[in-house]
Amino acid sequence: MTQNEKFQIKRRAVCRNLWQQLGGGPDAPVKLLFVALYLAGAVWVWSKQEAVSAYAQSVELLSPIMLTAMTHAVAAYLLLGGVALAVLLVYPFGRKATQDQLQSIGLANHAGMAPDLLRKKRDRDNPRVTVWEFRNQSIPLTVWEDKQAAIEAALDVTIIKIIFGKSKSRVLVYAVPTQTSLPEVLRWSDAYLSPDNFVLVLGESLTGPVAVNLANIPHILLGGSTGSGKSVLLKLLLMQALRKGAEVYIADFKGGVDFPKVWRQKCHMCFREDTLLYVLGQLVAVLEARKGWLEEAGCKDLDAFNEATGEGLPRLVFGCDEVAEVLDRTGRSKGDKELLAQIESRLATIARLGRAFGIHLILATQRPDATIIPGQIKNNLDFRVCGRADNILSQIILDNTSAAEQIPKDARGRFILGDGTVFQGYLFDEGQL
Numbered sequence: 001m002t003q004n005e006k007f008q009i010k011r012r013a014v015c016r017n018l019w020q021q022l023g024g025g026p027d028a029p030v031k032l033l034f035v036a037l038y039l040a041g042a043v044w045v046w047s048k049q050e051a052v053s054a055y056a057q058s059v060e061l062l063s064p065i066m067l068t069a070m071t072h073a074v075a076a077y078l079l080l081g082g083v084a085l086a087v088l089l090v091y092p093f094g095r096k097a098t099q100d101q102l103q104s105i106g107l108a109n110h111a112g113m114a115p116d117l118l119r120k121k122r123d124r125d126n127p128r129v130t131v132w133e134f135r136n137q138s139i140p141l142t143v144w145e146d147k148q149a150a151i152e153a154a155l156d157v158t159i160i161k162i163i164f165g166k167s168k169s170r171v172l173v174y175a176v177p178t179q180t181s182l183p184e185v186l187r188w189s190d191a192y193l194s195p196d197n198f199v200l201v202l203g204e205s206l207t208g209p210v211a212v213n214l215a216n217i218p219h220i221l222l223g224g225s226t227g228s229g230k231s232v233l234l235k236l237l238l239m240q241a242l243r244k245g246a247e248v249y250i251a252d253f254k255g256g257v258d259f260p261k262v263w264r265q266k267c268h269m270c271f272r273e274d275t276l277l278y279v280l281g282q283l284v285a286v287l288e289a290r291k292g293w294l295e296e297a298g299c300k301d302l303d304a305f306n307e308a309t310g311e312g313l314p315r316l317v318f319g320c321d322e323v324a325e326v327l328d329r330t331g332r333s334k335g336d337k338e339l340l341a342q343i344e345s346r347l348a349t350i351a352r353l354g355r356a357f358g359i360h361l362i363l364a365t366q367r368p369d370a371t372i373i374p375g376q377i378k379n380n381l382d383f384r385v386c387g388r389a390d391n392i393l394s395q396i397i398l399d400n401t402s403a404a405e406q407i408p409k410d411a412r413g414r415f416i417l418g419d420g421t422v423f424q425g426y427l428f429d430e431g432q433l
């Protein structure tokens, strides 16, 4: 493309933009207000015209310009006010600077034109987030995404997502100021409990609450090094399951320190391997029974069955803190190994089939040993959450190293999901059970 062609394209684009800005656009209500004020002002000046003119004649030594302006007050108002109005309507306050910054990082089309900022507004769903709406000047979304880091530096923001607006000529950048950070502590309040079946909330990210619906993603794997906040998060989820009417089963092999008496009154606890095997056997038996009932009733899952029959069968949630301790067979006797193999096989059955029948696993671990949780269990734990972790643990839980890179070393209750969402978990304690 020749320089002349580029110039022609730019000139036409400038005319088009000017036309669009005058013709309304996103700031239309504010612009209409300016126009209304201008017209109201004109009427007011017109009503005072005679008085002002008479006053001007009576004053001595008035400069000829002032005298003319006051004698023809309406004309003077229309002229000067009109210029001011035009500036207010057309001048892109702050837009030029943004455009220059984007141009300087090379975000421009083949004619060298950078995106044009049309407006900035607060996100309706999350007041922390600002939505920057650009006319994207035919720059593909992939180019925006490739340049995300540079755009963040240029605009001094952290970008949450970049999407097309109403049409593909608009791009919306959802961002928070760089200084915005998650709170270190977010105390749980019952107001956060989700009214939806069967949604459990975990905490808050910069874009809003983070939740999981067990009806869609049935099982959860929580990872993180010691002190990262796994037990607190596990208990937060189990508490919500209880509140929503689920039956909760807890395996705790750490001597019961993490689950004081109040839990034992409300949940089925197991502290030994043989009772764990028994409990898992019961859960598998319930699973088999429900399978038969659902088949008979022709229902695809527990919710459909409950609705069709009015039965109200509860969901069953099995939580296990430090599952690697339970499943690790190193140094165990032959008899123990057989028992552990059976535990593993029952967990695998629930992991594979539990979703439709409302039986769920929430397993936590800090042991970065891939061989301990076998693939047939792990592959079915689709909702992955990782707290502070090293590369190996992060890789095991999330299949990437993002937890090691993005969770600060001293963070507690800070987690990251498989899709990269970082959130602060709600801090919950037993007093709130």
Ligand SMILES: Nc1ncnc2c1ncn2[C@@H]1O[C@H](COP(=O)(O)OP(=O)(O)OP(=O)(O)O)[C@@H](O)[C@H]1O
Residues within 6 Å of the ligand: 184, 185, 186, 224, 225, 226, 227, 228, 229, 230, 231, 232, 233, 366, 412, 413, 414, 424, 425, 426, 427, 428
């Ligand atoms: N969501 C949170 N917000 C703030 N602080 C938290 C949060 N979760 C945990 N903590 C703090 O971190 C401490 C350790 O949490 P927790 O016992 O859950 O860690 P853990 O990962 O289970 O550790 P371990 O592997 O040693 O059992 C808690 O006593 C609490 O003080």
Ligand SMILES: [Mg+2]
Residues within 6 Å of the ligand: 230, 231, 232, 258, 321
């Ligand atoms: Mg713990």
